[in-house]
Amino acid sequence: MIQELKYLKILVLGANGVGKTAILNKIGEEIFEKEEYSTLAIGRYQAKIEVEQETYFFQFWDFKDELKIEGITHKFYRNANGALIVFDLSRPDTLNRAKFYLDSLRHYLPEQIPFILVGNKVDLVEDLDSVINRREIIRYAKSRGGIYIEDYLDDLENLKIALIKLYEKVLMATH
Numbered sequence: 001m002i003q004e005l006k007y008l009k010i011l012v013l014g015a016n017g018v019g020k021t022a023i024l025n026k027i028g029e030e031i032f033e034k035e036e037y038s039t040l041a042i043g044r045y046q047a048k049i050e051v052e053q054e055t056y057f058f059q060f061w062d063f064k065d066e067l068k069i070e071g072i073t074h075k076f077y078r079n080a081n082g083a084l085i086v087f088d089l090s091r092p093d094t095l096n097r098a099k100f101y102l103d104s105l106r107h108y109l110p111e112q113i114p115f116i117l118v119g120n121k122v123d124l125v126e127d128l129d130s131v132i133n134r135r136e137i138i139r140y141a142k143s144r145g146g147i148y149i150e151d152y153l154d155d156l157e158n159l160k161i162a163l164i165k166l167y168e169k170v171l172m173a174t175h
């Protein structure tokens, strides 16, 4: 049944340099279409992710942070099924930008969509508890209808699992 589904459209948002594009270049076993709208600073990646012999198809929309969200870009939010909101654990202030993007979902989409708040670059931080309040972030994500995970470029397993959960959540909601 899953194979019959169209791609899940996922918005990828977050501060400059947090690792959005780097993640997308690594997340899928195969990226079979990649289009860059360089004038708009948006990239679109169609990727498939395989977990336990099941294949899941995603269409990721990668937004460069320099983009003026108030402009035409919000049109690209249309029909999104979910979002990846990324921040950089080695620059904890980037969480504020993540929160800004979460608010933008509320602002531009008619319905709440599930999201994954990603604390990326966990490899760069020795003592996470000294830079972030994890419990608070988990609670914050949950209160907004999403989940919080941590990962880094060389091990995106947590993100993959979270994406599959998100996929199944959307599937349940549409059947």
Ligand SMILES: Nc1nc2c(ncn2[C@@H]2O[C@H](COP(=O)(O)OP(=O)(O)OP(=O)(O)O)[C@@H](O)[C@H]2O)c(=O)[nH]1
Pocket (backbone or CB within 6 Å): 014, 015, 016, 017, 018, 019, 020, 021, 022, 023, 063, 064, 065, 066, 120, 121, 122, 123, 124, 151, 152, 153, 154
């Ligand atoms: N150490 C480390 N570096 C990372 C990780 N993820 C991404 N990077 C690096 O962070 C830098 C910025 O990553 P990008 O993917 O270009 O950032 P971006 O979020 O797409 O930024 P904009 O497109 O400008 O909004 C690159 O040099 C990546 O290789 C990670 O988990 N650990």
Ligand SMILES: [Mg+2]
Pocket (backbone or CB within 6 Å): 020, 021, 022, 062, 063, 064
């Ligand atoms: Mg980028």
